[in-house]
Amino acid sequence: MTDTIWQTLWQGYIWPGGLILANILALVVPLLIAVAYLTLMERKVLAAMSLRMGPNVVGPFGLLQPFADAVKLIFKEPIIPSGANKILFIMAPCLTFILALIAWAVIPVAEGWVISNINVGVLYLFAISSLGVYGIIVAGWSSNSRYAFLGALRSSAQMVSYEVSMGFVIITVLLCVGSLNLSAIVEAQRTVWFALPLFPMFIIFFISTLAETNRHPFDLPEAEAELVAGYQVEYSSMHFALFFLGEYANMILMSGMTTILFLGGWLPPIDVAPFNWLPGIFWFALKILLLLFVFIWIRAALPRYRYDQLMRLGWKVFLPISLFWVVATAGFLVAFDLLPKGV
């Protein structure tokens, strides 16, 4: 009797649960290492662009620098301001970090390599990325500091504004695919990547991801020259590190989203012999790396937007263009009878 109970427990819960846990670890551990090395890559690339050396002391070529940074941050004293709302103050960085990680549950890194292949993958990603604003706004409010609060207000307005045009861009892609499943979106790009037929949308989406991740030239929420780092100003030690890591994880996530929607995910650029020998994850990582390089390149090249310019770009430029493209794409697909005959 007890044997069968243990058997059902083992087969129904423990073994599948362990398998899921192993899947998650297999994704999260490389992701965290990638985040750590993204910080190093950013410093190295920025240094190269301004003819400096960048970090080169810790380890060969500065390769151990991320770990030195992590150790330094862990040993610092976590300071909680006396006027702060303690629970929310500690919760905010955790929220940012958690949201940056849980979105990866639906990202297919190669054919069939996905933790949860859900029907509404795109919507899930969009929902999680729209939640990212809470980490920032809660941090800004709970710090009980003017600079932090100003940063939080700016960031919430900015992220909500750019989500609108991002939504339209996603709708355009979905019109061409006929499914909300991320693997189906990648498979639909076997003939041609959506970056080519939907090129303007690709550009709009990429710029919107810059705004969504609070990166240059849209880094007003943490403008160091006017707001002394915005919503992060009261944070120290690991709380700060969680924000920092969450932001970089978000950058990788957004690059992954752009890759899946427009650059054909794990598919090789051309489906011929030397290219399709390589595993899908290689192409996926390569495309993400390329987009991340552009992220850093933009940081090195462009000055920060003024706040009204930012709002103008989002509402008066991107929104009309993306709305027009949704209508134009739908019209084109209907007129030439190209609508995907889905399920």
Add this chain to the structure above:
Amino acid sequence: MIIHALAFYLFAAIAVASGFMVIAARNPVHSVLFLILAFFNAAGLFVLMGAEFLAMILVIVYVGAVAVLFLFVVMMLDINFVELRQGFLQYLPIGGLIGFILLVELLLVLGGWASVPHVASSGALPIPPPEQVTNTHALGHVLYTKYVYLFQGSGLILLVAMIGAIVLTLRHRPGVRRQDIAVQTYRRRDEAVEVKKVEPRQGI
């Protein structure tokens, strides 16, 4: 499935508890955050029912957009909520009445009591079983065929509300210097720069 039931009770319990905290919390910002928690658990309940599209839309629209603006406003308001609570007993009868009406309506829906029997039967359109279509497709098929006028009508109502909000807040202030990017980019060098020959010791 035990896990299914456990997840249901977890989501339901947190949703009810956070719903209570929305009205019980002293700090309005905490209230909004509890409201977000309640939305989130409602989305979880939708997922358990197999309505993943509705769950995601709930999170995107309510948590991702509406509640952000809500939080935005509440954070900037300077309300003394202790003062507002003074009128609690005064408003108790009408609040209790509304609560009672909502409760009765819920019970009517749950009890399946049909006041107009043919309406209930015509509302049930044959929806293919979930094994054949995803619920996004099923929802689209119903929404854009049978309920297309209602759908468009609700869209128009939202549009009117949006235009109304813009009309209420739009004001043209005189003397505001706006940036006109088209003018800036079309400006030529000979319009903007004047080259002068400056004589020594003369100045311009």
